[in-house]
Amino acid sequence: MGTIVPKTDLLGTESERLQEQYGEVLRKGFAGAAKGDWEAVIDEIKTFWYTNRRLVDCILGHMCRPTEAYAFTAATYMNVADKDHYPFVALGACHFLDDPICRLSQMMGEGAKDQFRDQARELVVKAIGYNIEIIEKYSSAILILPIRYLAQTDTELIQRLGTQAFLSMFSRDMDMEQYYSKVKTTGDIEKELKPGMEKNFIFSEDDDTSLSLQKRLDEYRAGIVLPFERDVSDGTVFWFALYGYLTQALEIMMTCLQYRVVPYIRYSVAARYLLMLSRNLADDADVRFMVFRAAVAHILHRSFDKTKIETIEFEDYCRALVESSFSANVFTELESAGVTLDSLDVSKTVRIIKQNLDIALQRITAK
Amino acid sequence: MEHSKLSAHRFRKGKFITPMNAVMSGIGQHDSWYHGRVPEYLWLGLILDHYGRDVGLSKCNLILKSLRKIAPEMVIPRLSSVFALDEKVQTEFYDCVLAVVPREVLCPLTCIFTYSHHPAFTKAFLKSDVSVEDRFATVVRLLKEISDHQSHLSTDIRFLVLYLGLLSGKMHMPEEMLLNVLEYPKCSHDDERMRKLRPTIRAMELAFREVGFNQDTRNKAYLQSFWKDVSRMGDCELFYLEFAEPKPDAKDYSERVKRILEYYAELQGAANPIDNKMLVLLGIATYSFKRLSELVRHELYHEISGRGIIRVLVEDYIMMKYLLKNEADRSDIWSEFQSYGIGQYKIIVAKWRDSGKDLKTSHVAYEYMSILVNEHMDEEFLDMDTSYFDKQPIRLKAEDVGEKELYSLYYDYDSAFEHGLWGAIRESSLIKCNSSVHQYHCVPDIEDRQKLKSVWHDCVRVMDMTLGILEGIYGLRTSVKDGDNCAED
Numbered sequence: 098m099g100t101i102v103p104k105t106d107l108l109g110t111e112s113e114r115l116q117e118q119y120g121e122v123l124r125k126g127f128a129g130a131a132k133g134d135w136e137a138v139i140d141e142i143k144t145f146w147y148t149n150r151r152l153v154d155c156i157l158g159h160m161c162r163p164t165e166a167y168a169f170t171a172a173t174y175m176n177v178a179d180k181d182h183y184p185f186v187a188l189g190a191c192h193f194l195d196d197p198i199c200r201l202s203q204m205m206g207e208g209a210k211d212q213f214r215d216q217a218r219e220l221v222v223k224a225i226g227y228n229i230e231i232i233e234k235y236s237s238a239i240l241i242l243p244i245r246y247l248a249q250t251d252t253e254l255i256q257r258l259g260t261q262a263f264l265s266m267f268s269r270d271m272d273m274e275q276y277y278s279k280v281k282t283t284g285d286i287e288k289e290l291k292p293g294m295e296k297n298f299i300f301s302e303d304d305d306t307s308l309s310l311q312k313r314l315d316e317y318r319a320g321i322v323l324p325f326e327r328d329v330s331d332g333t334v335f336w337f338a339l340y341g342y343l344t345q346a347l348e349i350m351m352t353c354l355q356y357r358v359v360p361y362i363r364y365s366v367a368a369r370y371l372l373m374l375s376r377n378l379a380d381d382a383d384v385r386f387m388v389f390r391a392a393v394a395h396i397l398h399r400s401f402d403k404t405k406i407e408t409i410e411f412e413d414y415c416r417a418l419v420e421s422s423f424s425a426n427v428f429t430e431l432e433s434a435g436v437t438l439d440s441l442d443v444s445k446t447v448r449i450i451k452q453n454l455d456i457a458l459q460r461i462t463a464k
Numbered sequence: 465m466e467h468s469k470l471s472a473h474r475f476r477k478g479k480f481i482t483p484m485n486a487v488m489s490g491i492g493q494h495d496s497w498y499h500g501r502v503p504e505y506l507w508l509g510l511i512l513d514h515y516g517r518d519v520g521l522s523k524c525n526l527i528l529k530s531l532r533k534i535a536p537e538m539v540i541p542r543l544s545s546v547f548a549l550d551e552k553v554q555t556e557f558y559d560c561v562l563a564v565v566p567r568e569v570l571c572p573l574t575c576i577f578t579y580s581h582h583p584a585f586t587k588a589f590l591k592s593d594v595s596v597e598d599r600f601a602t603v604v605r606l607l608k609e610i611s612d613h614q615s616h617l618s619t620d621i622r623f624l625v626l627y628l629g630l631l632s633g634k635m636h637m638p639e640e641m642l643l644n645v646l647e648y649p650k651c652s653h654d655d656e657r658m659r660k661l662r663p664t665i666r667a668m669e670l671a672f673r674e675v676g677f678n679q680d681t682r683n684k685a686y687l688q689s690f691w692k693d694v695s696r697m698g699d700c701e702l703f704y705l706e707f708a709e710p711k712p713d714a715k716d717y718s719e720r721v722k723r724i725l726e727y728y729a730e731l732q733g734a735a736n737p738i739d740n741k742m743l744v745l746l747g748i749a750t751y752s753f754k755r756l757s758e759l760v761r762h763e764l765y766h767e768i769s770g771r772g773i774i775r776v777l778v779e780d781y782i783m784m785k786y787l788l789k790n791e792a793d794r795s796d797i798w799s800e801f802q803s804y805g806i807g808q809y810k811i812i813v814a815k816w817r818d819s820g821k822d823l824k825t826s827h828v829a830y831e832y833m834s835i836l837v838n839e840h841m842d843e844e845f846l847d848m849d850t851s852y853f854d855k856q857p858i859r860l861k862a863e864d865v866g867e868k869e870l871y872s873l874y875y876d877y878d879s880a881f882e883h884g885l886w887g888a889i890r891e892s893s894l895i896k897c898n899s900s901v902h903q904y905h906c907v908p909d910i911e912d913r914q915k916l917k918s919v920w921h922d923c924v925r926v927m928d929m930t931l932g933i934l935e936g937i938y939g940l941r942t943s944v945k946d947g948d949n950c951a952e953d
Contacts, residue, residue, distance in 0.1 A: 125580035137579035137586045140596075144578050147596045148697045 112156050112240055115149055119241060120232040127225050135218065139202040146199060146243045153242050157193065160240075163357030164386070165190035165424075167394060168244055170360050171349055171367040173197050174224040175231065175239075182235055184401035185361055186415060187454070188394050188424045192239045193358065194231060197224050199246040213322050238415055248352040255351065259344035262374065263336065266294050280332040283311040297373070300338050302365055346370035354383060359390040361398070368395040375438075389438040393431065393446060400447045405458060413461050421457040495673060497613035499903065503690040504542040504683070505621045507570055509606050512620055514569045521649045523564050524624050530560035532631045539632045540625060540672070544686035547577070551584045558588035567591055572602035576693050600697050607694075608900040616653045619662045622669035623648050629672055637668070691903065698901035704914040707766060712920045714760040720947060721753055724931055727944040741791075744798045745784060745937070749930050752780045756927055759919070766915035768881055768892050774919040775878035777926040778870055779858055784933050785865035790854070800854075803841075807848040810837045814848075874922065892916055 122145050126138040146153065160166065167189040174197055175181045186192050201224060204217040231239055260273060267289045271279065280289055287295070287310055296306050300317035308316075311331075318334050345367060353360045362368040368391070375388040406414055418424070430449045436442050495501070502509075511527070512520035528541060534557045538545050546554065561570065570589040575596050579586040610618045626645060629635035637645070645668070648661050725746070732742050755773045764770040783801075791797050816823070816830045823830065837843045856864070862871035880888040894906040895914055934940075 122578075122580050129579055129583070134579065134583070134587065136592045137583070137590055140574070140590055140592045141578040141580055141586070144575050144596050147575075147600075148693055151696070 108155060108159060111152055112160065113236070115152060115156075116232050116236045116240060119145060120229060120236075123225050123229050123232070127222070127229065130218075130222055130225065139198075139221070142198050143202070146196070146247060150247050153244075153247055156240065156242060157244065157356040157358065161189075161191040164359075164390075166193065166356075166358040167191070167361045167390075168193045168195050168353060168356075168358040169239075169363070170195035170244060170353075171345060171362050171364055173201065173220050174227045177227055177230050177235070180403050180406065181363065182231070182239060182411065183403065183406050183414060184398045186238050187397055187401075187418060188361075188390070188427065189359065190424075192361075193244060194228075194239050194241045195244040196228065196241050196246065198228070199243050216322050235411060238411070244356065244358070245348060245352050248348075248355055250348055250351045250355065255344050255347045258347050259340055262343045262347075262377075263340050266290060266298070266339075276336065277332065280335075281330040283314055283331045283335075285332060286310060286335050298339055298342075299366055299369060304366075342366060342370045343374070346374050350374060350378075350384070350387075353387055353391075357383070357387075359387055359394060361394045362391060363395075363398055365395070365399065368392070385438050389441075392438065392441055393427070393450075396443055396446045397450050400450060401454075402451075405454075409458070409461055414458075417457045417460045421453070421460055423453050423457045426453050426456075497618070498611050499691070500687060501673065502607065502610055503687055504540075504544060505625060506603070506606065506610075507543055507573060508541065508621050508624050509610055509617065510570055510572060510602075511565060512617060513606055513609070514565070517616075517620060517653070521620065521624070525627070525649075526564050527561055528624065528628045528631060530564075531557060532628065534560065536632070539629055539634050541628045542683060542686075543573075544683050547582060547585070547686070554584040555588070558584060562588060568594065572599040572606075575599040575697070576603065576690065600694075603694065604698060604899070604901055611900050614662075614666065616662075619665055623665050625669050626665065626672060635672060641668075691901075694901040695903070698899050700902060700907055701898040702895045702907065702913075703898050704895045704909070707915055707917045709765075709918050709920075711763075712765070712918075712924075714920065717924060718757055718760050721756065721927060721931065723947055724934075724940065724944055725750060725753055727941070728934055728938060731938065740796075740798045740802075742938070744787065744801055745934060748780045748784050749934060752777045752927060752930055756923055759923060765918040765920045768888075768916070770919040770923075771878045771881040771888075771916070774922050774926065775875055775882060777923055777930070778875045778878070781926050781930045781933070782858060782862050782865060782867050782870065782875075783853075784930065785867065786854075786861045788933070788937075789865055803846065804849055804853045806837055806839075807846055809833050810843055810846055811848045811850070813837055813843075870926075 122141055126141060129138040157166070167185070169175055169181075169185050169192070172195075175185070175194055185194075198221055201217050201221045204213065228241055231241060264271060264273070264276065267276075267280075268291050269279075269289055280286055295310055299306065300313055301320060304313055304317070306313070314331055314335060317338055323329070323334070323337065349360050349362070349367070349371060360371070362371065371388065372392060375384055378384045427449055430453070431446060434442075434445050434449065436445050436449075508524055511524055514520065515523055531538060531541060531546075534553060535546075535549055546557065549557070567589045568591055571591045571594055574586050574590045577585050579590075609615065610621065612618060613622075623645070626635070630642075630645070641664070644661055644664055647657070648665055651658050651661060653662075728742075728746055728749075732739060732746060736742065755776050759765065759770055759773045762769075764773065787797050787801060794800065812828070813830055813834045816828075834843075837846065852858075854861075858875065859871055862868055862875070879885075881892070890906070892914060893909050895909045897905050897907055931940075
């Protein structure tokens, strides 16, 4: 588990120091944000990570075996009040929380609309609060690192691949310029989409694919704050939603492959797009391994019964997972049961996870 | 600068003491220009850098006068002293600065002095539309420019330091000197008078730095934090020396040496198979040849191992000469040489036996060594000499045979590599980083980029000298010497 940070190794000591210093920056930043010093607070966080970028690389690269490292990513924050950290640490040996603050701060930039900026600020404050709590209470198990912010992913490549993936859903060969001129209404989208394609994508966790595309799109539009005027065409909103998810999934995939960490994705929409894209890279062993582990982690997250750990201390919980070899047993049993990326049997996976979790938790109650 | 001759050094307890160190102690790092003072005066450097000398100096003049009014106790314009002021006083000063220069001038420093520790400074000078990378790049560029304590920009900064001292009234100097100082900002750096003024300014600033230094622990903490932060932010800029040479025609040379040694070996077998002297001399020469062959086969010319090879060639050559020189005075120096070497093996075998350890996977073949030890004489009759052969180190042997230079210019240098001494480690295994923010440190050369100067030419020279010894004793037929070329003639 990430709970064991040996005092005698420099990397362990440095990672502890890094978290402590970041905690200090965040505590002062929290107070500064309350005083309205947004610009300076965000700038300091960015500077902090820039200064320590090589150490972050070193931690991601060497803290534990690549197959055993999980990164909580594609989320605005980790909700520790809702005990998100319990399922997160269940699989693997090292757990990194992809710091959302730098990413959120990009949404607060110059061009952003006031409402959008205010919402981003609210999220930043929330994320700072949760980050402080994680550092103060759980830093022995979870390290906060700005994984996606510092990853040297090729933005242009991601944008190109995202556009390519988006346009590949349409029957007609076209570029984005042609898309904007031809696809404006929902009717245009339906006319141009490949047959059956409308069931493949979702707009949100609550998206009901049995409804009409117009209704689904209207609900999506009503439920979010768009970074542009509300009267933009359905075609633009459709592009905004899907292109955002696709590029996010591509970025997660490329970043996690770069550091060889498994993405732990809480949000089922992001997990779905990751699985969707990974099908295009079916021959790559690293991708297959990473996506399989990410899928198992996502299933664990969705099926995790938090009522079972309500009264259990986090440290006891972590210790029980290690002592019962929870993670290793889950993957051994999945292999024996023939569960693979190609035959991802969700109910079998849930059963194996639950059985092993019960065994681990029994150790605590037995004591 | 001309370096002191070895003879000018004082030799004390096995150490050569430099003439300079013999009379004075070293200069501490904490008050050196680059490490100890540049971080304090970087802000003045940024203003000069932004506006150029003339406008920059006059802007600084206004700012330092404000500082004098706001913080009259401040004698030296150290940034750490400014940061130590009450936050309200700091804000008052920063407002004065901003009345003279826009915030982008000192903005680069906000990537080092951030909000949680320096809220007033950050709020005054931060321009978040300038990226952290760009701000840091400006700091790095300036640090590089003023890393030379004698550069024009550095001297201008040092003048400003003195200037606040003068404004404070705590610095006193003879009138003539004062006039010189006041003349400095008026003269351009091309002015002939500056040849005298610049060193004066530097010398005075150097003397002035002592004011309040010893009591100021705040300054040390500031420096430590400054260098820690900038060194973490900066990337290494590695550079190493290229000693690339065209590959030598080593194959032809090796074949020639082989041909000659084959001739001597054949000659020995044919003429006198039990001639111990010839066996020893040929054995030593063959050992040198085998090491030379390894050099060629594995292309070790520029590698550390190559240094080990040339060192052995030198030692073998000196030993051959030494044995020959002392041959007449001894009954059988050749057997003595052999007994000494085998005796060394016996010590190792005896220690292995005493240890009671198996050591099957060790690279030392103890069982086989034991057979060698008993090859010609029962080991019970073989003494073990723990000192040098003939009680003389190789240095004295080299002197004895007139090869002092070979020892002092080659063997000693190569020994540093064989013993892993720091000079050899620095030359071969560390690369210099040219980053000013890393204070020009070294980094381990894990990637094996740094190659060394080739040992090939020296190996050829010493091998030829070794063969020359054999030729001097046993002669060498022209047909053997020239090989096939001769036959064709």
